Amino acid sequence: MILLDGKSTSNQIKEEIAVETKQLVDKGMRAPHLAAILVGSNGASLTYVNAKVKACAKAGFESTLVNLSEEISEEKLLQEIENLNTNPEIDGFIVQLPLPKHIDEQKVLMAVNPDKDVDGFHPTNVGKMALNLPTFLPATPFGILELLERYKVETSGKHVVVIGRSHIVGSPMSILMSQKRTAGNSTVTITHSRTKNLKEITLQADIIVAALGIPEFLTADMVKEGVTVIDVGITRIADDTKKNGFRLAGDVHFESVSKKSNFITPVPGGVGPMTIAMLLKNTLLAAKRRS
């Protein structure tokens, strides 16, 4: 069993980005600049955004955190987005999700200039992704492709089973893995809550991407010997033995599944850290396009 170590791989990628950034800045280019809009003060969102800001600093990027009140009107939020859209100092920006309920999330994502949409959530970028045209790939699927590539996991002609059909992970993963690309050319099955006999399907999989958000859902009896397992889930589970009162669980029952796996991502330290690295990669791409 080989651990797909997202932590060390993402550090390596961030290091590569830092080196490239330094070279570009030495040549006179302004440093890449990522902005993040955070509405309210949700604990998890704040943690994610802070991690992104910190990663920017390490890579030699500039970053701006726009922290808005939980009570901001949709109109004012759209105005903030327009400011970033037109600000020539900002190469790319993200709107940290989820947004408060009184705001139409889709409307907000549609307002982001696709050329600055480094999360790859705007329909124009989703469409380019589906058409296999150059674009900002959504960070989590992009990170998974990168992990598979760097660990040289064979994907061509392999059967990939994706569990979950979210717009952020499951759906784009299924699209990307079926395309002609290094980590791709796979036969892909997308499964979800309506799928019958899921186990019959996962037992056929050479590669499983678990992205349904149910802790420890995928168990050893559902996978075949030699499988590659990508665990996208991350859920806090109450645990009195831990200082902070919880532990993090993925969608995969790691202890049992890992025994049958050729490759498997841990949680934490698998897909999660890759996501931030790919966000930086997209931001660097946006900056390079600018100049």
Next chain:
Amino acid sequence: MILLDGKSTSNQIKEEIAVETKQLVDKGMRAPHLAAILVGSNGASLTYVNAKVKACAKAGFESTLVNLSEEISEEKLLQEIENLNTNPEIDGFIVQLPLPKHIDEQKVLMAVNPDKDVDGFHPTNVGKMALNLPTFLPATPFGILELLERYKVETSGKHVVVIGRSHIVGSPMSILMSQKRTAGNSTVTITHSRTKNLKEITLQADIIVAALGIPEFLTADMVKEGVTVIDVGITRIADDTKKNGFRLAGDVHFESVSKKSNFITPVPGGVGPMTIAMLLKNTLLAAKRRS
């Protein structure tokens, strides 16, 4: 075995569109207006475009055929597209493919105003489709969904196997069928030229969409009893016994596969006629949005 009769179903849809169009025109709305750009005089393309023009007339639409020289420059073609983009009399338009080799097809499709892109080929519309947002669905997949719905073919929780990963049929079909929609909620497997043991997969399918472009590829030994088969292929095969010297073959060996099928589309008269009906439906939608 029930024939999924695209000819009669599409006639019914066209009739419904004609009735709705008449009602709208009676209320004072200008008739929907579809334009088609045809570059050169490729026989098949001309046939398709003429069929579209004829269908417009039947539905009470106006239509404009812009027939340009095979030698037109990319720049001039883009200018023609811009004319249609800005012409308030045109609700929607299509660029008949394929285009001559000196023209960048992708660049041309990107130039079409997404609000007039009734073929649903622009990345923004492809992205909206992938995100399950309201948009112009590409006509062939849209026609297949409509056929499945009108014949009340059960799709929820069923295993759909798509053969072929083209941007026009295979890829969007696999995306749409996995979504929450009437003809949808399926477990979907997308297969293609790199897929190994295809037969093992098609034998598990409740519904097969064959869109690979190899005549009579899908044979009876590859399907299970009670399958639903959608045949998207249409190839001319030399046949001396026919007056015009050819017959039309689908991707499915109809004679043998139909014996094991619950539902199956014929070729011709299956998916083909549905495509034009859905193009009209998209054009009507564009016209209604305008007013």
